Amino acid sequence: xxxxxxxxxxxxxxxxxxxxxxxxxxxxxxxxxxxxxxxxxxxxxxxxxxxxxxxxxxxxxxxxxxxxxxxxxxxxxxxxxxxxxxxxxxxxxxxxxxxxxxxxxxxxxxxxxxxxxxxxxxxxxxxxxxxxxxxxxxxxxxxxxxxxxxxxxxxx
Amino acid sequence: xxxxxxxxxxxxxxxxxxxxxxxxxxxxxxxxxxxxxxxxxxxxxxxxxxxxxxxxxxxxxxxxxxxxxxxxxxxxxxxxxxxxxxxxxxxxxxxxxxxxxxxxxxxxxxxxxxxxxxxxxxxxxxxxxxxxxxxxxxxxxxxxxxxxxxxxxxxxxxxxxxxxxxxxxxxxxxxxxxxxxxxxxxxxxxxxxxxxxxxxxxxxxxxxxxxxxxxxxxxxxxxxxxxxxxxxxxxxxxxxxxxxxxxxxxxxxxxxxxxxxxxxxxxxxxxxxxxxxxxxxxxxxxxxxxxxxxxxxxxxxxxxxxxxxxxxxxxxxxxxxxxxxxxxxxxxxxxxxxxxxxxxxxxxxxxxxxxxxxxxxxxxxxxxxxxxxxxxxxxxxxxxxxxxxxxxxxxxxxxxxxxxxxxxxxxxxxxxxxxxxxxxxxxxxxxxxxxxxxxxxxxxxxxxxxxxxxxxxxxxxxxxxxxxxxxxxxxxxxxxxxxxxxxxxxxxxxxxxxx
Numbered sequence: 335x336x337x338x339x340x341x342x343x344x345x346x347x348x349x350x351x352x353x354x355x356x357x358x359x360x361x362x363x364x365x366x367x368x369x370x371x372x373x374x375x376x377x378x379x380x381x382x383x384x385x386x387x388x389x390x391x392x393x394x395x396x397x398x399x400x401x402x403x404x405x406x407x408x409x410x411x412x413x414x415x416x417x418x419x420x421x422x423x424x425x426x427x428x429x430x431x432x433x434x435x436x437x438x439x440x441x442x443x444x445x446x447x448x449x450x451x452x453x454x455x456x457x458x459x460x461x462x463x464x465x466x467x468x469x470x471x472x473x474x475x476x477x478x479x480x481x482x483x484x485x486x487x488x489x490x
Numbered sequence: 491x492x493x494x495x496x497x498x499x500x501x502x503x504x505x506x507x508x509x510x511x512x513x514x515x516x517x518x519x520x521x522x523x524x525x526x527x528x529x530x531x532x533x534x535x536x537x538x539x540x541x542x543x544x545x546x547x548x549x550x551x552x553x554x555x556x557x558x559x560x561x562x563x564x565x566x567x568x569x570x571x572x573x574x575x576x577x578x579x580x581x582x583x584x585x586x587x588x589x590x591x592x593x594x595x596x597x598x599x600x601x602x603x604x605x606x607x608x609x610x611x612x613x614x615x616x617x618x619x620x621x622x623x624x625x626x627x628x629x630x631x632x633x634x635x636x637x638x639x640x641x642x643x644x645x646x647x648x649x650x651x652x653x654x655x656x657x658x659x660x661x662x663x664x665x666x667x668x669x670x671x672x673x674x675x676x677x678x679x680x681x682x683x684x685x686x687x688x689x690x691x692x693x694x695x696x697x698x699x700x701x702x703x704x705x706x707x708x709x710x711x712x713x714x715x716x717x718x719x720x721x722x723x724x725x726x727x728x729x730x731x732x733x734x735x736x737x738x739x740x741x742x743x744x745x746x747x748x749x750x751x752x753x754x755x756x757x758x759x760x761x762x763x764x765x766x767x768x769x770x771x772x773x774x775x776x777x778x779x780x781x782x783x784x785x786x787x788x789x790x791x792x793x794x795x796x797x798x799x800x801x802x803x804x805x806x807x808x809x810x811x812x813x814x815x816x817x818x819x820x821x822x823x824x825x826x827x828x829x830x831x832x833x834x835x836x837x838x839x840x841x842x843x844x845x846x847x848x849x850x851x852x853x854x855x856x857x858x859x860x861x862x863x864x865x866x867x868x869x870x871x872x873x874x875x876x877x878x879x880x881x882x883x884x885x886x887x888x889x890x891x892x893x894x895x896x897x898x899x900x901x902x903x904x905x906x907x908x909x910x911x912x913x914x915x916x917x918x919x920x921x922x923x924x925x926x927x928x929x930x931x932x933x934x935x936x937x938x939x940x941x942x943x944x945x946x947x948x949x950x951x952x953x954x955x956x957x958x959x960x961x962x963x964x965x966x967x968x969x970x971x972x973x974x975x976x977x978x979x980x981x982x983x984x985x986x987x988x989x
Binding site for chain 1: 539542653654656657659660663664666667670674676677679681682709712713714715883884885886888889890892893896897900901904906909910913917920921922924925926927942943946947950951953954955981983984985
């Protein structure tokens with residue numbers, strides 16, 4: 335039996351809504367608010383039921399417009415590599431600083447996606463980030479935390 | 491009203507705001523031109539920058555981006571038959587055949603003039619309608635607002651996600667669930683935070699918009715191994731032909747503009763309908779209005795067939811500001827993003843905005859006129875050069891979008907947790923998009939979540955916990971009946987299709 339991916343997603347959403355509803359019931363409200371017409375858990379409880387209702391309807395009712403996705407043409411490798419790069423970018427941005435981590439993220443992303451024109455790879459990373467930082471920090475006065483540039487004395 | 495217009499003009503014509511309209515129109519055109527990246531992504535990418543400005547300046551910038559992105563979407567529809575946004579799909583029906591006949595310059599000029607005329611006429615309607623509607627909407631009570639919000643969410647789900655109503659409704663619920671994370675606004679009781687301090691203030695609106703639009707659109711392009719700029723490399727973007735229109739073409743365009751403007755504006759005001767439906771309806775209407783001889787040209791490069799949807803989609807953009815400015819309820823995903831940005835500025839749009847912040851109310855309306863003029867002056871002569879953006883390789887485009895997204899959230903919180911949360915939401919959104927779970931209803935619900943809960947709270951407290959508030963007032967009852975009809979019709983329609 336073939337179950338459509340949309341129905342599987344709906345089933346996951348049904349489970350998620352059930353968990354959400356359970357957690358909504360666990361919200362601790364003030365004693366004097368317990369029997370009030372509306373308290374902090376009223377709206378989430380209704381949302382939990384709405385989630386259960388719509389996902390159940392999707393699972394039960396026949397699919398009117400099934401989504402046809404050819405899984406064989408999807409580029410898993412590049413997508414996963416980009417996501418990993420973003421996680422690493424998030425991990426280093428506070429420690430290594432904005433300039434260094436962003437420039438390295440851009441260089442690696444261009445390479446992962448198959449770019450090999452080194453002059454463009456370089457131009458659209460280190461100098462580009464430096465100009466962008468100047469625009470934000472220097473002209474628009476938007477604070478950018480960069481311990482690396484502060485350490486080497488470029489940024490105040 | 492005259493005083494308001496003068497206040498608006500004074501604010502909108504300040505050097506800084508004029509610059510913002512220009513930057514907004516220009517950057518919006520470039521982003522909107524790239525297939526797959528629409529106005530929502532363009533505005534989302536601008537939000538972190540706007541927080542450095544005054545609210546009126548920020549909103550003017552976003553309005554410029556919105557119009558620019560719609561215009562940019564038309565350009566890619568005409569030149570490479572790849573609509574940047576759904577609202578410009580109808581533009582490609584006659585715009586692309588014209589480009590293939592060597593009249594790309596003319597097609598772009600017709601699109602630019604029609605957009606300008608449609609947007610300007612609709613902005614005049616907005617000027618007249620918004621203040622009057624603001625006064626009327628002062629009579630609205632919490633149950634009416636609650637009903638209107640459900641109506642907006644249901645209508646967006648029904649119209650923006652054709653054939654995927656239940657999927658869209660699931661996205662609405664998910665958006666509301668995400669909005670419920672964090673401390674309850676009234677009692678400060680933490681909800682769904684799982685003792686994580688990073689969640690106590692809730693999930694940032696910018697984070698959700700960036701993740702579900704900019705980031706997930708970029709990931710979807712890579713995941714589907716699409717190269718939206720591939721077609722652009724095969725055509726000459728510098729030889730677009732003359733942009734001058736002859737008398738007959740001008741006459742045809744002028745006859746189609748007024749009716750398409752009215753239709754576009756009315757459709758734009760309706761919640762959920764927006765520029766896509768407006769442009770398709772205008773195309774269909776125009777086909778019925780023209781003579782048989784012109785009717786034969788539809789789909790093969792008709793001037794009327796190009797002018798009508800272009801006029802209507804821009805008029806619909808202006809129309810969509812009416813519910814946002816007068817009721818504080820956005821009728822589309824794009825205006826929902828704008829509402830989110832306004833709330834970020836600490837401004838609550840609605841009937842009182844007209845009185846409490848007249849400079850914002852009027853400057854946005856006046857900046858629309860200025861934006862239209864700038865779009866015409868700036869974009870038309872520059873089109874052969876701007877069109878080269880279409881050939882930007884995705885190897886550079888995608889990393890730059892991801893970089894802007896991460897930067898946006900980094901600037902707001904300086905927090906790793908938010909970056910990881912954004913990546914997590916973007917990955918989920920990419921998978922959901924793949925299976926046609928639409929994102930605009932999620933954003934609309936996320937933005938409206940807090941307001942909906944607040945209005946439900948008031949309504950239930952006034953009615954002492956009884957749900958009778960849904961039918962006690964005639965207005966609320968009418969709204970609820972419309973919602974009921976939409977839901978039943980959508981489910982019934984599904985059954986009809988299947989059988």
